[in-house]
Amino acid sequence: MDIDDRVTVGLVTSCHGVKGELRVKVFTDFPERFSAGEKLFIGKENEPVLKSVTVKSSRWNKDILLVSLEGIETRNQAELLRGYFFWIDRKELKKLPKDRFYIFELEGLEAYDLKNNRIGTLSEVIHTPAYDVYVIKGEGKKELLVPAFKKFVTKIDIDRHTIFVDTESLEFED
Numbered sequence: 001m002d003i004d005d006r007v008t009v010g011l012v013t014s015c016h017g018v019k020g021e022l023r024v025k026v027f028t029d030f031p032e033r034f035s036a037g038e039k040l041f042i043g044k045e046n047e048p049v050l051k052s053v054t055v056k057s058s059r060w061n062k063d064i065l066l067v068s069l070e071g072i073e074t075r076n077q078a079e080l081l082r083g084y085f086f087w088i089d090r091k092e093l094k095k096l097p098k099d100r101f102y103i104f105e106l107e108g109l110e111a112y113d114l115k116n117n118r119i120g121t122l123s124e125v126i127h128t129p130a131y132d133v134y135v136i137k138g139e140g141k142k143e144l145l146v147p148a149f150k151k152f153v154t155k156i157d158i159d160r161h162t163i164f165v166d167t168e169s170l171e172f173e174d
Contacts, residue, residue, distance in 0.1 A: 006041065006050070007093060007104060009033050010086035015078035016066050022078055024058075024065045024086065027103075030094060034058040034067050034086075041087040042069075050087060101156060109163040111136045111144075114154065119144065122163055136165070144170055 009028040016023050024034065033040065036057050043050035056068040072078055093102065109122040120138035125148075132148040146152050146165055155164040 005090045006087040007090050007102070008085050009040070009088055010065070010067075012042075012081045012084045012086075013064070014082055015075055016061070018075045020068060020072040020074050020078045022067045022069070022072070022081060023061075024067045026065050031058075031065060033088060034065055041089075042081065042084050043087070044083065045085055099156075101158065105158050106134070106156070106163070109156070109158075109161055111163050111165055113165060113167045119165065119167060134163070134165075146170060 009030075010024040010026050012022045013025050014023045015021060026034070032038075034055055036055055038055045040053055040055065041050035042053050054070045056070045058065055058067045060066070072081070096102065103125045106122055106125055111119045111122055113119050120136040120142075122134050123137040123143075124135040126133040126135060126145075134146040134148055134153065136144040136146060138144060144165070144167070152166050152170065153163060154166055155162075157163075
């Protein structure tokens with residue numbers, strides 16, 4: 001699988017216990033990707049060759065997913081996977097409803113105000129308990145934090161790689 005064809009779904013942050021369980025920060029709205037029997041790819045960021053793994057089991061512990069993989073039976077084996085990412089092939093992505101997007105589709109979009117002036121690039125999506133926030137990097141170190149509501153985000157055009165933002169009630173942060 002080519003680097004451009006993979007989508008990150010999780011990150012091994014540490015291990016849990018002595019039986020090889022991994023603490024995984026989940027980057028997907030579909031945590032069932034980590035269900036028993038599911039196949040994923042694992043490897044270091046920007047590593048061209050990934051290893052295919054099978055999930056043995058998974059369970060939630062507060063906001064961290066604990067995952068056991070087939071063939072990883074000890075804490076020492078699990079420790080070697082710290083900092084590794086879980087990926088799926090882009091072809092396996094589920095079709096989202098209209099006006100819903102994957103984060104990787106949003107990051108990098110060119111942001112414009114309603115007068116068609118370029119204001120920056122969408123650099124990050126921050127998840128909050130109430131709603132997502134789009135971080136738009138402007139000139140220098142300036143950032144515009146945009147709540148992901150239709151009131152502020154008037155149009156997203158993935159094909160044209162653009163996002164339009166009503167900036168009248170928003171201010172750049174230094």
